[in-house]
Amino acid sequence: NAGVTQTPKFRILKIGQSMTLQCTQDMNHNYMYWYRQDPGMGLKLIYYSVGAGITDKGEVPNGYNVSRSTTEDFPLRLELAAPSQTSVYFCASSPMSYEQYFGPGTRLTVT
Amino acid sequence: GENVEQHPSTLSVQEGDSAVIKCTYSDSASNYFPWYKQELGKGPQLIIDIRSNVGEKKDQRIAVTLNKTAKHFSLHITETQPEDSAVYFCAASKSPGGYNKLIFGAGTRLAVHP
Numbered sequence: 001n002a003g004v005t006q007t008p009k010f011r012i013l014k015i016g017q018s019m020t021l022q023c024t025q026d027m028n029h030n031y032m033y034w035y036r037q038d039p040g041m042g043l044k045l046i047y048y049s050v051g052a053g054i055t056d057k058g059e060v061p062n063g064y065n066v067s068r069s070t071t072e073d074f075p076l077r078l079e080l081a082a083p084s085q086t087s088v089y090f091c092a093s094s095p096m097s098y099e100q101y102f103g104p105g106t107r108l109t110v111t
Numbered sequence: 112g113e114n115v116e117q118h119p120s121t122l123s124v125q126e127g128d129s130a131v132i133k134c135t136y137s138d139s140a141s142n143y144f145p146w147y148k149q150e151l152g153k154g155p156q157l158i159i160d161i162r163s164n165v166g167e168k169k170d171q172r173i174a175v176t177l178n179k180t181a182k183h184f185s186l187h188i189t190e191t192q193p194e195d196s197a198v199y200f201c202a203a204s205k206s207p208g209g210y211n212k213l214i215f216g217a218g219t220r221l222a223v224h225p
Contacts, residue, residue: 004154042115042200042215043155058212059112090154098143098162098204100213102154 001026004103006091012109013081021076021106023091029101031094032074033058034066036087037105043090049074081110113138115203117216124191125224132219134201135183141203144177144184145213149198158199159186191223 007022025032030051035043045058049068063085065077074093078085088107092100114137124130136144142163147155161168161175161184168175172191177184188195198220202213 040120040217042117042202042217043213044215045212048212059214092154098145098160099157100145102147102156104152104154 003027004091004093004101006089006103006106008106009104010107012111013078015081015083015110017081018077018079019081019108021078021089021091021108023074023076023103024072025074025091025093025101025103026072027093027095027101028071029093029095030071031100032068033092033094033100034064034074034076035090035092036060036085037090038087046076046089078108083110086110113141113203113205113214115201115214115216117201117219119219120217121220121222123222123224126191126193128191130186130188130191130195130221130223132186132199132201132221133183134185134203134216135181136203136214137182138203138205139179139182140205143204144175145202145204146173146175146186147200147202147215149200149218151197155200188221191221193223193225196221196223 004025033048034046047066049055091103094100117134145160149155174187201216
C-alpha cells in the first residue's frame with residue numbers, strides 16, 4: 001500500500017490565484033481530513049469527510065473548499081489565495097478506529 | 112471548545128537520558144489521547160495512544176500516562192537515542208459519531224545529543 005499520497009510537494013502561488021491540493025489513500029478508509037500546520041504550531045483541522053459525498057467544516061475552514069466523490073480522493077481547493085494561507089498542508093485518513101494516517105504534506109507559499 | 116497545551120516547546124537531552132513531555136486539555140469529555148512524532152519533511156506518525164479507561168500504556172521505550180482528574184497526560188521516552196530527535200505532538204479528541212476530530216498541542220522539538 002502507498003498509504004496517503006499528496007501532490008504537489010511544493011507550490012508557490014500569487015495572491016488571488018487558485019489551486020487544488022490532491023490527496024489519495026489506498027487503504028479504503030472512510031474518514032479523511034485536511035490539516036494545516038503553521039510554523040511552530042500544531043495542526044489545525046480545515047475540513048473532514050466521513051465518507052463519499054459527506055464533508056464538514058473543521059476549526060479553520062474559511063478560504064477553502066473540499067469535495068469527496070470517491071472513497072479514495074479528498075481534494076482541497078483554495079480560491080483567491082491569500083498570504084495567510086501560506087502553510088504546510090497535511091491530508092490524513094482513518095478507518096473506523098481512532099488512528100489517523102498522515103500524508104507527507106504540501107508546502108504552499110502565497111506571495 | 113477543546114484546547115490542548117503542550118510543554119516544553121523544546122527539549123534537549125543526552126543520549127541515554129529520559130525525556131518527558133506534558134500536555135493539558137480543557138474538555139473533560141475528551142477520551143482519546145494520541146502522540147505523534149514528526150520527522151523533518153514528513154507527516155506526523157502515531158507512536159502511542161491512550162484511551163480514558165486506562166491510566167498508563169507502554170510500548171518498549173515509550174510510555175504515556177493519563178490523569179483524568181487533573182486533565183493532563185504525558186509522554187515518557189526512556190534510554191533516548193539520536194533517532195528519537197523529532198517534533199512530538201500530543202492531541203485530544205472526544206470522538207463523536209465514530210470518527211474523531213483531533214485537537215493538537217503546539218509541539219515539542221526534542222533533540223537527543225550523542
